[in-house]
Every structure is written in structure tokens, then in C-alpha cells.
Amino acid sequence: MTFKDQIYYRIQQLNSAEKLILINVACFIGPLFIKTFLFLFKIPSTPFFGWFELSASWNDLIYKPWSILTYSFLHTGFFHLFWNMYLLFFASRLFLNLFPSKTFFNVYFLGVITGGIIFILSYTLFPVFEDTSPMMIGASAGVMAVFIFMSTYSPDTEVRLIFFNIKLRYIGIVFVLLDIVQIPYGNAGGHLAHLGGSILGFFYAQRLERGFDIGEPFGNLIYSIVNSFKKKTKLRTVYKNRSSQKSNKALSDQKEIQKRIDEILDKISVSGYESLTQTEKDFLFKAGKD
Numbered sequence: 001m002t003f004k005d006q007i008y009y010r011i012q013q014l015n016s017a018e019k020l021i022l023i024n025v026a027c028f029i030g031p032l033f034i035k036t037f038l039f040l041f042k043i044p045s046t047p048f049f050g051w052f053e054l055s056a057s058w059n060d061l062i063y064k065p066w067s068i069l070t071y072s073f074l075h076t077g078f079f080h081l082f083w084n085m086y087l088l089f090f091a092s093r094l095f096l097n098l099f100p101s102k103t104f105f106n107v108y109f110l111g112v113i114t115g116g117i118i119f120i121l122s123y124t125l126f127p128v129f130e131d132t133s134p135m136m137i138g139a140s141a142g143v144m145a146v147f148i149f150m151s152t153y154s155p156d157t158e159v160r161l162i163f164f165n166i167k168l169r170y171i172g173i174v175f176v177l178l179d180i181v182q183i184p185y186g187n188a189g190g191h192l193a194h195l196g197g198s199i200l201g202f203f204y205a206q207r208l209e210r211g212f213d214i215g216e217p218f219g220n221l222i223y224s225i226v227n228s229f230k231k232k233t234k235l236r237t238v239y240k241n242r243s244s245q246k247s248n249k250a251l252s253d254q255k256e257i258q259k260r261i262d263e264i265l266d267k268i269s270v271s272g273y274e275s276l277t278q279t280e281k282d283f284l285f286k287a288g289k290d
Helices: 003-012 016-040 045-050 058-063 067-073 078-095 101-125 140-153 168-181 188-209 216-228 234-238 240-271 278-289
Strands: 158-161 164-167
Touching: 016 045, 016 067, 016 078, 016 101, 058 067, 058 101, 067 101, 078 101, 078 140, 101 140, 101 188, 101 216, 140 168, 140 188, 158 168, 164 168, 168 188, 240 278
Parallel strands: none
Antiparallel strands: 158 164
């Protein structure tokens, strides 16, 4: 196995959240080399990266609609990236034990979008931000959406915090309160974006507990966009009939897996996560990695 094959194999073994973390790391390292290149040719780097950062101006968003997502892949420094990815890794391990990757991405990216919208709205509505239009980067809104989602959906789940256990609900409350009280002391837009992601995570979990997935339309839209870029090869057309039985069997297996997941989630909603057997926990963990 070549080095390239080994790298590809290791990446394939990562779960959805770990792949997202890897992309964020790549998007942190890549710009360092780009900045060096621009510096050597005396080209300002600020305008270049400004195309991917989120501005507090609605006018800029109209011209750069992609920035409502791309801003989340950029970070100001190592520790900004490190703490975001550390919390995302921790929260995703809890999340993917209960839900499929599609739900994880829905919560994360809707949190990013909601945080961005709250950021722009705040600089439009609050007098204290009058005549200012800063740029924002960072994945914090998406990370907070995932964490607060879990704090809302499984509030009594306990995690080890240094020398003692603490329930997720209390950690979530502390994070939200810290963001509120820190607004006057710097990075106000960032803290407001965090709150936007937290609101999305809370509302998403509340609705999902009632059987309504608010992220499904968003997930379906992204899925359709991605599929529109996939080229249909002749091989698929020639062997379509031959492969139909395999496709039907795979679809049937997927439905059975989803049915089992729904049954386990219903059990959690009634009796809590700790009521699951080890077999059920292992099944959820494997389904989350798939």
C-alpha cells in the first residue's frame, strides 16, 4: 500500500465530525502558505481573504452569499481553532452515538448560518454598533449549535470535568451565560454569533423531541445540489437493470436500520440514555460512524 493509499484509508476511517475537523485544520494551514505567497509578491492578503469572511453588512452578503458558510472554515489563530475543534470533537462523540451524520451536519451548518444572521442583524439593529461593519470568522456558532443541541436533548447526561461529574445542562447554561456577559468586553459580534448557534441548537432539539426535524429541508436541498454536480456515467446506464436488485436490497436494509434507530431513540425519550442495553448503545455508535 502506497503512502497515498494509506492516507486515503485513514481518512475513510474517520467519522463525519472528524472529517469536518480535518477540513477546518486544512483551511487553517492552507491560508498560511497563501499569505506567504501573497507577501512575496507584495499583494495585500486582506482583500483576498475578505471574499470568504462574513461582513456585518447586508450589502456585502448580497455580493458574497457564500460567506455565510465559508466564514466558519477560517480562524484567527491556533488556539481559536484548537478550542473550537476540541469542543466539536467532544460534542460530536455524544451526538453521533444517537443520530446519523446527516442530522449532525444539519445542526452544525444551520448553526453557522443562524449565527451569521444574528451577527449581521445585531450590527444593523443595536445603536452601540452604529457606523461599524467588522468581519467575522470562526466555527464557534456551529460548534455551539451542536453542543447546546446535546445539552437540550440529553440534559441529564453526565460528563467528567476534571475531578467531578457534571450534567450537560449545566455546562450548556454556563456557556450561554458567559457569552451574554462578555458581549460588552470585546468580540461582541462573535459572542452574539455564539448565541445564534445556541438558539438554533436548542430549538432544533426541542422540535426533534416532538418528532419534527427542522433541518430536513436544508439537508435535502444540500443533497440535491451535491447530486446535481455528479456526472452520470455510461456504466451506470448500461447496468442499471442488473444493479436494481442490489439497490432495492440496500434500500431495504437502510430502512430496517433507521427503524431500529427510531425505536432506540423512542426508548431514550421515555427512559433516558442510561436505560439502553450495551447492545443498543453499540448499535447507535456504529450507526453514527456510518
